[in-house]
Amino acid sequence: MNKIYLKDIAKSLQVSKTAVSLVLNNKGDEHKISQETQKRIIDFANKHNYKANHLARGLSRGKSETIGLIIPNIADIFYAKIASIVEKKAKLLGYNVVFSSSNESPENESEQIRSMLNRQVDGLIIASTQKNQEEINHLLEINFPFILIDRYYPNIDTNFVIVDNHDGVKSVTQHLINLGKERIGFISIKPELDAIKQRLYGYHDALKANDIPLSKNYIKELNIEHYQQEIKGAIIDLITASKPVDAIVFSTHYLTASGLRELKVLKIKVPDEVAIVSFDELGAFDLVDPAITSIIQPVHEIGNDAVDILIDDIEKIGSVKEKKKIVKTGLMIRKSCGTK
Amino acid sequence: MNKIYLKDIAKSLQVSKTAVSLVLNNKGDEHKISQETQKRIIDFANKHNYKANHLARGLSRGKSETIGLIIPNIADIFYAKIASIVEKKAKLLGYNVVFSSSNESPENESEQIRSMLNRQVDGLIIASTQKNQEEINHLLEINFPFILIDRYYPNIDTNFVIVDNHDGVKSVTQHLINLGKERIGFISIKPELDAIKQRLYGYHDALKANDIPLSKNYIKELNIEHYQQEIKGAIIDLITASKPVDAIVFSTHYLTASGLRELKVLKIKVPDEVAIVSFDELGAFDLVDPAITSIIQPVHEIGNDAVDILIDDIEKIGSVKEKKKIVKTGLMIRKSCGTK
DNA sequence: CTGAAAGCGCTTACAG
């Protein structure tokens, strides 16, 4: 069973390559090729398992039927879930996906965007480092279809699907307040990303809405590269303050995991001494001791909407109206935040 | 800044496309193109940010510089980690990666393999459903570079990197026995995969080595599609047996998570009443109550070796000798297995 | 209804 090409079919069946190509691309009727010829071609193709070379087709059509997904890290369960949903949806619409992890490096990201363009992807889904203003503007300039997810550029006019970070943190903080917590700490990475900034503001606004004064000492912002070393100090600060915290909001799942580990080492009882809540979660947060109250990211919505919007752009269908979406988070209340 | 092509460079610089292509592919010296011409070409290309169209290059060279990764599910943290490592390593060697999730469906897998071939990937890394004997044989027949990871076909002669499942489970079971456990249950999915079979045998052999009789009642094999419903019954069976188990080995991370959830509902104390251990782990298994003793998969080794072997094959380098690897698991002892 | 031909953007033997 040797590899078979378009010309082989044409030769065997004594028809032109044009006819074969047309029929196999479902344009037989359109070009009024006789039903009989069509059937012969299709049968022959099936029998010999003919499939067009995508490279050649892509080159010829100027379309690769591939979309690129650029994310910070595919090994992060959040992005892995997104990738899974994007893949499923894209496949449904006839596209493959190539992915690249930027590891939060703007240089990597920029290079990966360029590389994807060279590889002729038809569109790009990017969870950006948010430090590639120029690259994003460039995409806009050349009118290349792309959509930002998870993180966006507040002052660039692009399509995006992001999460309502502000609202998510505000409601979980409110929940803590409702449970009687009065001294709520906030542990985050440095707010270089707008998403992280919004989480901080959500925390601010919840306190403000309840007339709780904001205390700088209760807010800890760690370096993303060294959070594992720094979190211990942050937690000790919070629990040995003159007025120790009675709750902590962690702004990412890995901070929560790291923080809880530290609290256990320090033998602090959660939630009795300190209640905790997490933005986003890891695989077994429901089994953790105690099970962790988490803000849930609507990954299905993010992934599906992103693909819908992107492909609507690529194919210029125009059926998707809303191309800037801010989706709501969920809240999963478990034991770590305590009860009334 | 318009898109620039090879011919534009040639025209602007008054040289042939041949020269430009050669120089840009680092074959300038080889073809004795003057240093000056080379410099002019390179400078011009850099200045105008020229990058070759990969589709065209691929079509022409018969090589896409892309490898395909087919796995059961990218949202499974184990495969997400593998994907991350494969990506990093592949990029280092000049390859991009496209991925596809088979969702354990042999039909999907088979179709995805075909689709990847049409897309002209240069090689394939497959964590197979193990039900595509024909497809795998076909790859072998057409001499297409590929490597199996995680799961392999015991009676097909292919390259692979798998884990020593037998040894992993045997040692963790031995560990339980050393701690004085005598009635050890085993909860698994139905052993359609060789990997799962090996885990079962590891359990068998540990018992045998210690002269503990094997009891059919202690072994529960669930349907992979319905394990969430079936696991409850399995656990109840084990703990209400005439001689209830004092330990359970779970053969996958998701069974462990599910099982522990159930044990908590049933208010069984782990590890006091029943000790548990897990094959592989989820993100927060160290934080779970109790922290779960787990067999650790050497993901870095699997990912890196697979790429090394595959690319050695693709480029016919011949520097990688060992192309069938069985790598050892690690063991992370935590609280869930109890102590002496 | 159908076929010869040009074109997609590269690479690379080949001839000089």
Place this chain on the structure above:
DNA sequence: CTGAAAGCGCTTACAG
């Protein structure tokens, strides 16, 4: 040292 030309495997206007 260099250039014209063929070729990779498709698609698709165009002419008949």
